Amino acid sequence: MKIVTVEDIVRRFSFEVLTGQDQLARELKKTKVRRPGLEFMDKFDFIATEYVQILGKNEINYLHTLTEGECKLRIGNIVQYDPPCIVITSNQEEPLGLIDYCVEKKIPVLRTYDRMSEVCEKLDAFVVKAMAPESAIHGVCVNVSGIGILLRGKSGVGKSETAHTLIGRGHRLVADDIVVLKKLSPQTLLGSHNDKNKEFLALRSIGLLNVVRLYGRAAFQEETRIALDIELTKWEHNALNNELELESKFTEYIGVQIPHIQIQLQPGRDVAGLIEAAANNWYLKQQGYSAAEDFVKRLEQDFDDSKSS
Known part of the structure; x- marks a missing residue:
């Protein structure tokens, strides 16, 4: 502390x-x-x-x-x-x-x-x-449509490049490479930079970018409450399934449980778009809406209607 x-x-x-x-x-x-x-x-x-x-x-x-x-x-x-x-x-x-x-x-x-x-x-x-307990992790922190997201994965997997694409879509960088996490309460985890990496984004083959100088103040945010932990991994054939809703998984940081999602990378796959979808879907769940539950209800209603006809 x-x-x-x-x-x-x-x-x-x-x-x-x-x-x-x-x-x-x-x-x-x-x-x-x-x-x-x-x-x-x-x-x-x-x-x-x-x-x-x-x-x-x-x-x-x-x-x-x-x-x-x-x-x-x-x-x-x-x-x-x-x-x-x-x-x-x-x-x-x-x-x-x-x-x-x-x-x-x-x-x-x-x-x-x-x-x-x-x-x-x-x-x-x-x-x-x-005075909040804090910890530093390797990764990228972004704010997507008002929702704080940690992007993690092995070095070179494409975290910073994905963050750059999200910035181009109007979202905000919080920290690149080193993310400082602070536990404000048992349910609240704050993500920020360490001052040295403030506003900077490192892209392989390009170098170090100052996102504020390049894209304006709207491209950067000082801190954000972490809502999702997204791990970027290499593509594994037949490792994904088509379940209506995957079982909830969590990652723990300083004693705070954060919903965890894994996104596999493949050439041509719109990873930034998937992250946007994950953020918006998380928000809907906070409002009490589940697309999977809604779909199942429709199937049950259709089944009941067919029985009564």
Whole structure:
């Protein structure tokens, strides 16, 4: 898991540092932020520790009604749970005693013009992604009609060439050669580049291409949620069958199960078109539609009609 510090969120969101400039190396341990409530009223038995604490208008307005001593007491209820930092939203004035107390306890206090809801949403998304378990694999990642796809296969099988064809059809490259995978949840796997290979596509006999320079911004996407794992393999005679619907197979990455499909390559076969079909068929299944089930129902209806006639 990547280490994320208070300095990382200060740089990412251009937060103003009110105090604790020498404490920005404090590490974030939790992937969610918290908004204090009952802590201010002394009515709590247990509060989770080490969360970034966010103070919105309601919290700040309440603290402004208190004396400096009372404010210090309420802030103490938060600080005892060791937050890596405290963030004041909507560019509000800090309450009495907050800065002095946090200097004493070595807790950075940050401030932003953004509203509470915006700060919570942005910080949660950033920290979850930054601290997510990750792994790098050999392959290509593309976004086809809004659906993230991993293309895997042996070196030289044609992954990058297939990605180039998909780009020509209006789809987007995410990463070539090295794909960085991040586990955002037990069901969510994110695919991205490693910065060095950002926007680059390597084609044998052609060389290295910058797809943004060649085809425009629409040819590239920073990241995508992985929905399908497609393995490109050499053609094997009589290895394919014509079943109505193949048995579901999955590949596991960092504990996340991803539907797996194998596509065999042969001269003249429209591999890019098959990938588009696989992506669209996956989407229909998410909407509850199965072409195989629909076809079987039609056969059963036709059989029932023939019996009744």
